[in-house]
Amino acid sequence: MIPSxxxxxxxxxxxxxxxxxxxxxxxxxxxxxxxxxYMIGVAMLTLAERKISxxxxxxxxxxxxxGKLGLLQPAADGVKNxxxxxxxxxxxxxxxxxxxxxxxxxxxxxxxxxIPFGAPWDSRWGRISMVIADLxxxxxxxxxxxxxxxxxxxxxxxxxxxxxxxxxGLRSSAQMVSYEISMxxxxxxVLLLAGNVTLNEIVDQQANMHLWNVLTLTISFFIFxxxxxxxxxxxxxxxxxxxSELIAGYHTEYSAMKFSMFPISEYANMATSSALMATxxxxxxxxxxxxxxxxxxxxxxxxxxSIAIFxxxxxxxxxxxxxxxxTLPRFRYDQxxxxxxxxMLPLALAYIVIVAATLLGxxxxxxxxxxxxxxxxxxxxxxxxxxxxxxxxxxLVIIVFFILDRGRxxxxxxxxxxxxxxxxxxxxxxxxxHLSPQSGD
Amino acid sequence: MPNFFYQVNFYLFGLIAIGSAIAFVTRRSPVAxxxxxxxxxFCLAVLYVMLEAQFIGVIQVLVYAGAIMVVFxxxxxxLNLGEPSEIADIRGKWxxxxxxxxxxxxxxxxxxxxxxxxxxxxxxxxxxxxxAVRDLGAVGSVAQPLFNEYLLAFELTSILLLVAIVGAVxxxxxxxxxxx
Amino acid sequence: MAINVKVLARPxxxxxxxxxxxxxxxxxxxxxxxxHKVTIQYPDQKKDISKRWRGTHRMLxxxxxxxxxxxxxxxxxxxPSNCIKLVPGEDEQGNRYPLVFEIDEFRCIFCGYCQExxxxxxxxxxxxxxxxxxxxxxxxxxxxxxxxxxxxxSEMWDPADPKGE
Numbered sequence: 001m002i003p004s005x006x007x008x009x010x011x012x013x014x015x016x017x018x019x020x021x022x023x024x025x026x027x028x029x030x031x032x033x034x035x036x037x038y039m040i041g042v043a044m045l046t047l048a049e050r051k052i053s054x055x056x057x058x059x060x061x062x063x064x065x066x067g068k069l070g071l072l073q074p075a076a077d078g079v080k081n082x083x084x085x086x087x088x089x090x091x092x093x094x095x096x097x098x099x100x101x102x103x104x105x106x107x108x109x110x111x112x113x114x115i116p117f118g119a120p121w122d123s124r125w126g127r128i129s130m131v132i133a134d135l136x137x138x139x140x141x142x143x144x145x146x147x148x149x150x151x152x153x154x155x156x157x158x159x160x161x162x163x164x165x166x167x168x169g170l171r172s173s174a175q176m177v178s179y180e181i182s183m184x185x186x187x188x189x190v191l192l193l194a195g196n197v198t199l200n201e202i203v204d205q206q207a208n209m210h211l212w213n214v215l216t217l218t219i220s221f222f223i224f225x226x227x228x229x230x231x232x233x234x235x236x237x238x239x240x241x242x243x244s245e246l247i248a249g250y251h252t253e254y255s256a257m258k259f260s261m262f263p264i265s266e267y268a269n270m271a272t273s274s275a276l277m278a279t280x281x282x283x284x285x286x287x288x289x290x291x292x293x294x295x296x297x298x299x300x301x302x303x304x305x306s307i308a309i310f311x312x313x314x315x316x317x318x319x320x321x322x323x324x325x326x327t328l329p330r331f332r333y334d335q336x337x338x339x340x341x342x343x344m345l346p347l348a349l350a351y352i353v354i355v356a357a358t359l360l361g362x363x364x365x366x367x368x369x370x371x372x373x374x375x376x377x378x379x380x381x382x383x384x385x386x387x388x389x390x391x392x393x394x395x396l397v398i399i400v401f402f403i404l405d406r407g408r409x410x411x412x413x414x415x416x417x418x419x420x421x422x423x424x425x426x427x428x429x430x431x432x433x434h435l436s437p438q439s440g441d
Numbered sequence: 442m443p444n445f446f447y448q449v450n451f452y453l454f455g456l457i458a459i460g461s462a463i464a465f466v467t468r469r470s471p472v473a474x475x476x477x478x479x480x481x482x483f484c485l486a487v488l489y490v491m492l493e494a495q496f497i498g499v500i501q502v503l504v505y506a507g508a509i510m511v512v513f514x515x516x517x518x519x520l521n522l523g524e525p526s527e528i529a530d531i532r533g534k535w536x537x538x539x540x541x542x543x544x545x546x547x548x549x550x551x552x553x554x555x556x557x558x559x560x561x562x563x564x565x566x567x568x569x570x571x572x573a574v575r576d577l578g579a580v581g582s583v584a585q586p587l588f589n590e591y592l593l594a595f596e597l598t599s600i601l602l603l604v605a606i607v608g609a610v611x612x613x614x615x616x617x618x619x620x621x
Numbered sequence: 622m623a624i625n626v627k628v629l630a631r632p633x634x635x636x637x638x639x640x641x642x643x644x645x646x647x648x649x650x651x652x653x654x655x656x657h658k659v660t661i662q663y664p665d666q667k668k669d670i671s672k673r674w675r676g677t678h679r680m681l682x683x684x685x686x687x688x689x690x691x692x693x694x695x696x697x698x699x700x701p702s703n704c705i706k707l708v709p710g711e712d713e714q715g716n717r718y719p720l721v722f723e724i725d726e727f728r729c730i731f732c733g734y735c736q737e738x739x740x741x742x743x744x745x746x747x748x749x750x751x752x753x754x755x756x757x758x759x760x761x762x763x764x765x766x767x768x769x770x771x772x773x774x775s776e777m778w779d780p781a782d783p784k785g786e
């Protein structure tokens with residue numbers, strides 16, 4: 001018999017409601033704050049990318065403007081981009097050509113609206129939650145908005161009336177549609193565990209379980225991260241702008257500020273994905289080893305501390321994005337597609353089934369042994385429920401990364417060729433080597 | 442006060458939706474038409490959210506605007522249908538007449554329905570929906586009936602989709618085999 | 622060399638993309654934190670160039686400030702790119718001197734033959750490379766300019782010290 005607790009709804013305890021004017025004022029302040037931080041952060045990200053790439057390659061990176069770290073380089077770049085001439089090629093579709101950079105830029109910023117960036121603040125006017133819009137549909141909203149980011153790229157590619165741009169747009173639309181599915185599927189185990197889709201609930205669930213989701217749902221995290229790389233068009237998935245094949249892909253024809261809208265939106269997407277990874281899998285703004293912050297509203301100092309912790313976690317993932325970009329080479333297009341459809345998607349689907357079964361089993365155990373209940377009395381001392389999940393997870397990680405991942409996640413060109421086909425290839429090259437000149441240069 | 446905002450938003454997005462829909466059917470370029478359709482879907486999503494159906498609203502954006510229309514654009518770009526062309530489905534005098542008649546019938550139906558009072562569950566903020574959203578969350582209020590009361594219909598729909606996918610694969614494979 | 626493509630049979634069963642990625646990331650991280658950087662910040666720092674670097678020409682002068690050149694005509698003869706223009710002249714004592722001595726630095730291939738062939742050790746290639754100009758004419762160095770240069774000159778190849786150490 002399935003215990004009824006599985007289907008029990010999670011009751012959201014509503015915050016003490018704010019009066020309408022503190023609500024509007026606090027929301028406007030939060031909007032301005034997040035927008036400013038985002039824009040400055042994105043500007044600094046361009047610098048960070050150049051610095052980190054330089055360091056990885058044994059260079060120094062920009063250090064001429066604004067001290068040894070080149071802190072004013074983004075400002076210099078911005079001024080340069082604004083002063084530059086805007087070219088409008090003759091055969092472009094003008095309205096769409098102008099619209100496309102905006103369409104790339106707006107969704108990148110919109111997704112930031114629903115990510116909680118701090119513990120709720122018990123101010124004297126009521127509880128102010130540190131998220132611009134606490135939507136009940138949470139990260140479904142983020143998925144929806146991030147799925148719109150492809151329009152900017154596709155339309156930029158199409159309206160440029162340029163074969164390279166068009167190919168870039170085609171690639172990006174196919175790539176993003178493919179990886180969106182794995183991304184959504186990889187998040188379902190997180191939903192199953194949290195029992196809700198609002199991001200604040202997921203943060204609370206991780207705090208209550210005393211384990212970050214990355215420890216209990218590692219494979220979800222892995223799939224989500226790979227899909228996030230594909231969604232943001234970062235290496236190793238930057239086929240839409242592959243320089244060696246497509247010049248600059250979808251933004252070949254763009255110049256000046258219109259062009260720089262595309263990198264800005266790419267970095268904003270990167271920041272959003274990082275914030276999402278931190279929230280969904282690394283405890284979000286929750287201050288580790290502390291109980292106060294997940295019991296409701298806290299004082300201003302703890303709020304600031306939680307914001308700082310969230311910033312550190314997000315910054316780490318942004319660093320990982322850059323780090324991987326300067327480590328891995330670009331995939332081939334067939335590798336990209338086979339990874340998305342033949343590896344990520346089945347893995348995510350199988351994982352959903354396994355996690356759902358595990359949760360059902362644990363909830364059933366919880367009805368028999370109270371120790372296994374999620375809100376067990378001593379859960380903060382020995383998180384039995386979480387530890388059980390962790391055990392299952394370790395087994396799955398070993399199975400996936402040490403047994404299943406043998407030349408299957410990314411295969412060489414002949415990876416799926418049969419031994420007979422490889423033998424035939426060898427025979428062909430042997431014949432060819434006889435035809436080629438044996439001497440000379 | 443909130444009621445006033447509600448009214449303004451409802452008429453604003455309703456009018457934008459209608460305007461975009463008209464633009465969608467009158468544009469000659471397939472890409473422009475597709476973009477206007479995306480705009481219409483957005484406005485519909487806004488209206489859903491205003492009816493306390495956030496889940497449907499988000500899914501509207503995620504599935505229609507984010508996936509299906511992208512595939513549409515993909516095909517338009519791949520086949521290079523960017524220029525206005527004679528790809529209209531309805532041609533000739535009779536076809537246009539029938540289409541106009543159908544449109545008028547649809548409008549009449551809408552007019553007749555809007556004269557009636559809405560069934561209880563669909564009135565925003567009062568009926569079953571609002572209570573369910575409060576109790577079960579935005580997703581739970583859709584999932585609960587979907588997987589309990591309407592499970593059979595749901596499964597039948599999924600089989601229908603599966604059949605479509607298998608059919609697509611079969612057609613694709615047959616071409617490959619023929620080419621060989 | 623013959624074009625001979627080998628199709629290697631990689632042991633697919635032992636290939637793991639994830640583990641290889643982690644290995645690569647460890648490698649790049651090592652480089653990231655490594656303090657030694659190879660960048661030379663050019664206008665501020667300059668790379669040490671070899672003593673035998675063959676760059677912009679220089680005409681050496683006697684103590685009186687006159688060019689050492691005796692207009693023997695060996696350097697225009699030996700010059701493979703034909704970039705030296707020399708018109709010899711003679712003064713009252715019968716000493717030959719160059720009336721016109723021009724080197725087109727654009728045509729020059731900096732082989733250093735002129736320095737090797739010069740009997741008076743007058744024309745030299747120099748240890749200097751920053752010779753940009755705004756016009757093509759600026760690259761035709763006349764005698765005045767060649768004597769006015771002050772940069773160090775290139776050393777000749779010494780058989781006793783073939784590596785120039």
